[in-house]
Structure formats: structure tokens, C-alpha cells
Amino acid sequence: MAQQTVTYLKGKYNTGDMPTEQDFHDWLDSYFHKTDTVPKAQIEDGEPITQLIATNGTYALAAGKMIELIVFEDVSSGTVEVGTTAGASDIIDDNLTGGTPLVERIDYYVATATTIYFTGNFSIKIYLR
Numbered sequence: 001m002a003q004q005t006v007t008y009l010k011g012k013y014n015t016g017d018m019p020t021e022q023d024f025h026d027w028l029d030s031y032f033h034k035t036d037t038v039p040k041a042q043i044e045d046g047e048p049i050t051q052l053i054a055t056n057g058t059y060a061l062a063a064g065k066m067i068e069l070i071v072f073e074d075v076s077s078g079t080v081e082v083g084t085t086a087g088a089s090d091i092i093d094d095n096l097t098g099g100t101p102l103v104e105r106i107d108y109y110v111a112t113a114t115t116i117y118f119t120g121n122f123s124i125k126i127y128l129r
Contacts, residue, residue, distance in 0.1 A: 003030045032068075049126045053118040056086060059126065061116055066109040069127040072102040072120075081119040088117065096122060 004026045012023040053059070061067065070092070072080055080102060082092035092104050108116075118124070 002026055005030075049128065053120070053122060053124050057118045059116045059118065061110050061114045061128075063111060063113045066129045067106055067116070067126055068129050070104045070106065071125040071127075072096060072104070073123040073125070076121060078120055078122075080122065083117050083119075084114065086117045087119055089119075091116065096120070 009023075009027050009030060012019045012027075070082070077096055077098045080092060080094045080096055081087070081089035082104075083090045091106060091108055094102060094104065096102055
């Protein structure tokens with residue numbers, strides 16, 4: 001079982017191919033599952049970008065970046081909406097409970113620079129890759 005590149009793995013799963021059990025294990029070992037704890041070394045600079053987001057706050061995501069994880073630190077109970085337009089919830093739609101952080105593993109990749117809109121009142125940590 002070993003980590004493999006995307007190109008290598010794609011070459012094992014073409015129409016008509018017969019991937020082996022080892023190929024499948026390599027594929028699994030090459031990615032983080034949403035229930036895994038992502039090691040800090042695998043996150044850009046190993047540290048989150050921390051930003052206080054207030055009602056209708058935004059975050060400019062650079063091209064070629066992926067948000068792997070957002071940790072919402074509760075300021076008060078309420079709804080959390082994150083989307084690609086103001087007021088939208090196409091990325092995250094959840095609720096905060098007083099005093100309980102909300103961890104969202106989203107693996108949200110953008111090929112071009114994109115503004116992400118946050119609706120709610122909370123402090124967040126954004127982990128990029």
C-alpha cells in the first residue's frame with residue numbers, strides 16, 4: 001500500500017482495465033477520508049488562516065486553492081450559511097449551538113479566484129491546500 005500520484009491512479013482506472021486489489025488500496029492510501037484527521041503538515045503552511053467573519057462577511061479564495069476544512073467557533077447560536085453568492089448556502093448550510101465549535105470538512109476547490117460569502121456571526125479558521 002502506497003501513496004500514488006493522480007496521473008498514476010487515473011491510469012489504473014480506464015474503461016476496460018482490471019485494477020487489482022493493490023491498485024484500490026493505493027487509491028485509498030493516496031487521499032484523506034472525511035473522517036480522518038488531516039495532519040498539519042498536509043495543510044498549507046500547517047496553520048489556518050484565521051479571520052473574524054461577521055454577518056455577510058466574505059473571503060477571497062485564490063485560484064487553484066482548496067478549502068479543506070472550516071472550523072466555526074461559536075460566538076452565539078444560529079445558522080451558518082456559506083455560498084458562492086451573498087446569502088447562498090450552496091457550500092455549507094448548518095447550525096451553531098452555543099459554545100460548541102462546528103467543524104466542516106468540505107474539500108472545496110476553485111480553479112479561478114472566487115469570493116466565498118459567509119452569513120452568520122462567528123469566528124472561523126480556514127484550512128487551505
